[in-house]
Amino acid sequence: MTSDLSLSLISLSLTEGICQRLNSGDKDDESLWNSKPTLQFLSIKKVVASNNAGAPGNSNSVIDRYRIIISDGLHFLQAMLATQLNFLVEEDRVGKNTVAVIENMSCQHIMDKRLVILLGLKVLQRDVPKIGNPSPLNIPPPQPASAPGPAAPVSSSAAAAPQLESRPAMNRANPIYPIVALTPYQNNWRIKVRVVQKSDIRHYSNQRGEGRLFSVTLMDDSGEIKGTAWNTMVDELFERLQENRVYFVSKARVNLAKKKFSTVSNDYELSLDRGTEIEECHDVDVPVIRYNFVDLQGLQGLEKDAVCDVLVVVKDVGDLAEIMTRNNKMTQKRDLTVVDNTKFSSRLTLWGKQAEQFNSSSDSVIAFKGVRVSEYNGLSLSLLSSGSMAVDPDIPEAHALKGWFIDGGAKTSFQSHTQAGLSSGAGGPINRNEMRTILDVKEAQLGMSDKPDFFSMRATIMHIKTDNIMYPACPTPQCNKKVMETHDGWRCEKCDRSHEKPEYRYIISMAVGDYTSQIWLSGFNDIGNTLFGMTGNELRRLQEENEAKANYIMLNATCQPYNFTCRASQHSFNEQNRVRYGIQKMLPLDYRIEAQALADLLRSPWAQ
Structure with missing residues (x-):
């Protein structure tokens, strides 16, 4: 020992x-x-x-x-x-x-x-x-750049002469710090940063009164930080700070970041107040925008509301629309259909100024920095107000993606996330190495961590909730929002138009069980197609024509075994955290394959 x-x-x-x-x-x-x-x-x-x-x-x-x-x-x-x-x-x-x-x-x-x-x-x-x-070790105070020598005698005329005040725009004696090293505990710092995003001027009101602000996202090779200018500093800095330009910044206040109002990955943020010094940098060696790309197929592994960067080809550009937000304010939006070489497509939404000023054509390669992942009707993306986009960026990944698209990628049959791995046989077989019992899933507390967990299991459908099993959706591709019946048809607020009839889409909630326990699973439209062997429109029509037969079809879907791949993630409901289990893949049992798997298990060392 x-x-x-x-x-x-x-x-x-x-x-x-x-x-x-x-x-x-x-x-x-x-x-x-x-x-x-x-x-x-x-x-x-x-x-x-x-x-x-x-x-x-x-x-x-x-x-x-x-x-x-x-x-x-x-x-x-x-x-x-x-x-x-x-x-x-x-x-x-x-x-x-x-x-x-x-x-x-x-x-x-x-x-x-x-x-x-x-x-x-x-x-x-x-x-x-x-x-x-x-x-x-005794820690001495920091030494000045040069030790002062003996004081030179000063003539009376020189002493009497007025001294001109000299204040340079930037104290270059301060060392250049990386953003990642900034804390509220030091004062003499200077950063060299690129402005990757600048917000519009916004107005606020609180107990102290009303005011104005705008924010910028600053980055260097070490990371990013948010900077905010308030009130009088808005007039001074809004025109000076321009996107994609590089600046020296010093003497800003370093505060604890308010995560509620920022998606920048930094524990601190900067307050650009009266003492802040900003000078444009014209050096050749300047920080370039750093991306951490996630491909469209990889979005399935991210949790809800995660923020990421994507590099995509724009397949389709939607029209500019104006919608009413939850705050009863009108804002503009534009939907893009984007694809990449994983053969997946996704809807990416631009808002406000970004939607209005977007003028790139389809087939453009765009790097989006700071997009939020949404789970509604599958996975979709939304560019944050603090995000940015670069059209045809001069980076190796963009050149490779453009080459793939030109060399035949444009003719690929793309798969959306609302379809991925949900229909029968899609996405390949279940990974048997990840098979668990329901009791194992519960005891392992899958889904209780910050990131979602994925698992596979074999279970039998015990009960399907048939109340509100479908909803009338917008028939526009990639929209799928709920529509309301009005005097002139079915109106979609998202598309700002009315349709003659809706497309009925499934929302499935069902209890499944195995020999150890029971669990509730949720799924979307393609799960219903697999369960009932018909689309939502077909089942809706059958309910209107022969309700007894429709009920029989839904009842007959129970007591059937399936192999599932599921996603467990944590959600808040009534101020309580609960785990929601969503179906990623659902495959009917192939008994020949199941029997062969059991035979292989009996021949394995486990059975010896």
Whole structure:
């Protein structure tokens, strides 16, 4: 046991002397701050800091930070864990005496002290004995760029002469920080960022009165952050800040982000107030927009309301329409049908100014940054007001997609998410390695995490809710919204038009069971087609002509076994979190295949 421990400690040798270098080295020495040293965490302590947003309508809030004592075996000093890594402590992935490689770090000066910020790390071992006998380091205040020399004598005439006030547009002595390193705890920072999105000027009203604001999404190579200008700063900054231009920004207030009003992935946001300094940057080396693309087929693995980036070909451009929002305001919208080389299609909706100004033709390749995933009537996309789009971007992925589309992709038969894997036989066979019993699904609490869980099972339909089993939908392709009967036909508010007759679509809710338990499943139109062997229009017509026969068909669909692939996700109902199980794939049993699977199981080592 002792020899094993010694070997473990040897393999986890620390980077001796690095604490001394971090304590006194040059803050601009890239070789030092990119050296990826191996260190040990002697202690981790939570620090709760208050944050006053300072903007109209904002209130005091708090944020947890973690102070870490890092050791190289010879010395130790204080460091701070970046908030985006808080989960490592909260999920108990790091703790006292953890040894880790610091993959990314920076230096900040706070209250005349140097503080190391840990921005990225890789854990080598969770629990090991303390390595070495490290001693503390005295942390000196930051040194000025050049030490002042003896004061030169000043003549009386020079002393009497008036001094011209000089205030440069930007204090270039401040170091350029990455966005990911910004916190409310430092003041002397400067960021070089690209404006990827700018909102319209909006009006607000609260207890303090009325005002105006607009927001921008800023990005660099490390990440994104939201900036908001209030009231008088709106007039000063709205025309100065232009999309796709690059700026130096400093002296803005760093506040705790209000996630309710922002989809930008950052724990902080910037308040652009009177003291904020902004200067346009004309350097060649400027940050470019970074994408994290999800293909259209991969949308099925995302949770509801997830925000992602997509690279697609526009297959069809819908007309500009005007609709009434829930706030009784009129807004413009435009639906696009988009496809990619996974042979999937999806509806993508543009709103407001983005919908009005859209002038790209079909067959264009567009990179959308910041689209929200919706589950209504299958999966669809909606470009957020904070999102952006780039037509025919000069990136390798866009060139490859354009080449695929020109070389025959345009003639592909695309599959929509409302159809994917739902009809009989679609999407291939069930993955038997993922088969579970219903009791297993419940005991594993699938769907209770932040992301949805997927599973397969074999179950028998016990009961189908026949009340409100279908609804009158808009017959326009890719719409499927509910329509209301009026004096001039069936009106669709989404399409802003009336139709002679609706298309009836299924909404299925049914209880299924196996030998362990019972569970409720939900599905959409293609599930009903598979269950009853007819479309919603056909069943609706049968209900009107022969209600007894229609009831028999629905009853006859029960007590039938199927193989299911399901999606478990968490939803809030009456302020309580519940799990909803949606059907992704539903296949009738092929008894020849099932018998062969059982025979293979009997021949496997499991049965020996």
